[in-house]
Amino acid sequence: MTTMRPVTLCFSGLDPSGGAGLQADIEAIASLGGHATVVCTALTVQDSQQVYDFALVDTALLLAQAKAVLADFQVASVKIGMLGSRAVVDAIFALLAEHPHIPVVLDPVLSANAGGNLAHDDLRDALLAVLPQTAVITPNSLELRRLAACDNDAAAIAKLSASGAQAIWVTGGHEPGDQIMNRLYVHGDLALTTQQARLHGEFHGSGCTLAATLAAAMARGMTLTDAVPWTERYVRQALEHADRPRSTGQFIPNRLAHLHTAAACIQGLYAITNANLGDTLLTQVRQALIGGARIVQYRDKSNDAAKRWREASALRLLCSEFSATFLINDDAALAHAVAADGVHLGQQDGAVAHARALLGRHAVIGVTCHNDLALARSAVAAGANYLAFGAMFASRTKPHASLCSMETLQAARAEFSLPIVAIGGISHDTIAPVRAAGANAIALISELWRGDDTLAHAQRLTQEIYRP
Numbered sequence: 001m002t003t004m005r006p007v008t009l010c011f012s013g014l015d016p017s018g019g020a021g022l023q024a025d026i027e028a029i030a031s032l033g034g035h036a037t038v039v040c041t042a043l044t045v046q047d048s049q050q051v052y053d054f055a056l057v058d059t060a061l062l063l064a065q066a067k068a069v070l071a072d073f074q075v076a077s078v079k080i081g082m083l084g085s086r087a088v089v090d091a092i093f094a095l096l097a098e099h100p101h102i103p104v105v106l107d108p109v110l111s112a113n114a115g116g117n118l119a120h121d122d123l124r125d126a127l128l129a130v131l132p133q134t135a136v137i138t139p140n141s142l143e144l145r146r147l148a149a150c151d152n153d154a155a156a157i158a159k160l161s162a163s164g165a166q167a168i169w170v171t172g173g174h175e176p177g178d179q180i181m182n183r184l185y186v187h188g189d190l191a192l193t194t195q196q197a198r199l200h201g202e203f204h205g206s207g208c209t210l211a212a213t214l215a216a217a218m219a220r221g222m223t224l225t226d227a228v229p230w231t232e233r234y235v236r237q238a239l240e241h242a243d244r245p246r247s248t249g250q251f252i253p254n255r256l257a258h259l260h261t262a263a264a265c266i267q268g269l270y271a272i273t274n275a276n277l278g279d280t281l282l283t284q285v286r287q288a289l290i291g292g293a294r295i296v297q298y299r300d301k302s303n304d305a306a307k308r309w310r311e312a313s314a315l316r317l318l319c320s321e322f323s324a325t326f327l328i329n330d331d332a333a334l335a336h337a338v339a340a341d342g343v344h345l346g347q348q349d350g351a352v353a354h355a356r357a358l359l360g361r362h363a364v365i366g367v368t369c370h371n372d373l374a375l376a377r378s379a380v381a382a383g384a385n386y387l388a389f390g391a392m393f394a395s396r397t398k399p400h401a402s403l404c405s406m407e408t409l410q411a412a413r414a415e416f417s418l419p420i421v422a423i424g425g426i427s428h429d430t431i432a433p434v435r436a437a438g439a440n441a442i443a444l445i446s447e448l449w450r451g452d453d454t455l456a457h458a459q460r461l462t463q464e465i466y467r468p
């Protein structure tokens with residue numbers, strides 16, 4: 001029996017900027033739980049601004065690559081991006097004709113978004129000839145009209161459908177207006193229309209990301225009408241988190257952004273700093289991170305604003321080094337000032353809405369719910385990203401904290417889909433019951449920092465948290 005993830009075979013060019021092409025395919029497919037096998041069709045010279053040049057890979061060589069993969073893997077879908085010339089199209093589609101059961105997603109790459117040609121003149125006709133072998137093509141509206149050599153969309157859809165295209169998903173990002181309309185046509189008929197607000201900016205590799213994601217969906221056996229909204233949600237998130245290397249030029253999609261949502265990142269060992277760490281704060285937190293901590297909360301009750309800013313800024317950088325989530329206790333303004341990932345708010349620490357307005361919609365906001373499901377309901381309604389319950393046991397750090405029962409934790413698990421953090425008096429030996437009651441993350445202070453070897457201790461605690 002094979003345990004292989006769903007495999008997609010990608011034919012795309014290599015983009016050294018990492019925004020488009022093979023890198024887009026690999027990041028999208030892998031981060032969605034698939035496996036990308038990749039055949040490089042061209043080496044391109046481009047950056048986030050434009051395409052300067054390209055050289056096609058020898059056709060015999062790329063065919064040999066594709067044959068090797070097809071012979072060794074159970075390829076469940078094919079994604080085709082930049083092909084560049086008729087010779088490459090003919091060779092690849094002759095090979096794919098030997099595998100007619102594999103659905104092919106064709107992104108008809110003719111030129112780059114930012115300008116710059118990515119194909120020889122003979123490509124358009126060659127693509128028209130292979131449309132019957134595709135399951136779906138994903139042109140943007142400009143590519144649609146160019147591919148069909150028509151100046152209106154309806155005529156273009158009719159022409160490509162008559163040429164054998166079974167499904168055409170036309171994206172509308174190049175059309176004017178605040179709203180972007182995407183349309184799926186099946187056998188020439190409109191099957192689905194979606195609409196979304198336009199994001200500011202130009203994106204490098206959005207079309208590649210979309211086609212690769214659709215291919216990943218098809219590799220899982222999704223129908224087109226299920227796969228299209230699934231793909232749109234993923235691409236939207238990648239574009240919302242896109243960044244760019246300079247103030248002009250295109251944004252590079254962040255195709256791993258969905259792995260860093262609150263739901264995904266609030267799990268495992270949650271380290272909360274202790275003022276007693278003094279000058280060892282950074283070295284100890286580094287050790288906790290190497291030992292497996294995935295979340296760090298800066299908790300400092302002093303009024304020394306300069307020290308708080310200095311320490312929080314240094315911790316911000318340290319957590320980025322480990323891709324760990326960095327939160328500030330109590331103080332949304334400090335979280336904003338040091339660009340923390342979010343804030344933890346107690347019942348006396350200000351409203352979630354206020355923190356959200358300051359920190360933005362991607363910030364992680366956690367709320368203390370003590371032993372009270374009603375507080376948790378209010379936190380959910382206010383837009384919190386995780387719920388913290390405790391103290392689970394008598395706490396050395398906060399001896400007067402009221403206790404939370406295991407029953408409350410279990411009831412919270414049953415009622416809420418948000419991640420749950422357990423805190424208060426938890427030790428190595430009580431991690432298991434707290435996890436079993438439903439906590440996603442275990443927040444520790446005294447237990448984490450008590451020894452003289454934080455790294456080894458954090459490793460033991462992490463192991464216990466993930467023990468099956």
Ligand SMILES: Cc1ncc(COP(=O)(O)OP(=O)(O)O)c(N)n1
Pocket residue numbers: 270272297299329330344345346347348349366368388389390421423443
């Ligand atoms: C993860 C986590 N859970 C609960 C708390 C407690 O917050 P709060 O009730 O505001 O108490 P202080 O920590 O501010 O004393 C927390 N900090 N982190």
Ligand SMILES: Cc1ncsc1CCOP(=O)(O)O
Pocket residue numbers: 390391394395396397398401423424425426443444445446447
């Ligand atoms: C901040 C807080 N809130 C409830 S208990 C607690 C302290 C947790 O620290 P420790 O892990 O040392 O009990």
Ligand SMILES: [Mg+2]
Pocket residue numbers: 329330344345346347349
């Ligand atoms: Mg607080």
